[in-house]
Amino acid sequence: EAGVAQSPRYKIIEKRQSVAFWCNPISGHATLYWYQQILGQGPKLLIQFQNNGVVDDSQLPKDRFSAERLKGVDSTLKIQPAKLEDSAVYLCASSLVRGTGRPSYEQYFGPGTRLTVT
Amino acid sequence: SQKIEQNSEALNIQEGKTATLTCNYTNYSPAYLQWYRQDPGRGPVFLLLIRENEKEKRKERLKVTFDTTLKQSLFHITASQPADSATYLCALPRGYGNKLVFGAGTILRVKS
8 A cells, every 4th residue: 555645756846835735635524633743852733624524733833834624534634934943854744544433553654755944 | 732752863783682662651541552654855654553551562572662741652673683773653642533643763773
């Protein structure tokens, strides 16, 4: 089966510009996560969707970051305006939803988008 | 606040030896703990999950232990190979919905 797809793989922008990342999860995976991974650190959850609803966006800097998953499949994450400290790898992950309605434990990650803000 | 600590220094071992990586946590009472592998330029890949009522779990050359009293998990790779070289991340759930909090990871280098 195809894995989680992300694009672009790399992006370089100047501070105060805007940028968008795209994610296509594994087919049938209802839960989708966006993580930010700064060099030398573990991934940090930004937002979690289940189908097209937001489950948790408590760690999303909402003054500049936004995310949507309109049809419960693909998702986009946007940063506007970007700051130097946003330089990181942005990872998308997906997981199944179990019969209980809760996401499965195992998360499948895409390759990530490496963002450099200059 | 909740905290996860993994060996910050890289672990360098000789091929064939057993690698042991440590994950310590504080201010958590997790129902389970996960280990992921991450190669450079790639996303993490799930390896193992161990529940709070399991002392040990094995998968091929991998073994994970979980001591809820010590608040520690140990991750072992036996008969290590150069292909095992990667960063290994431990992750604990936070709240509802399998949201994960990751440690910073430990770099493992296996030399032939």
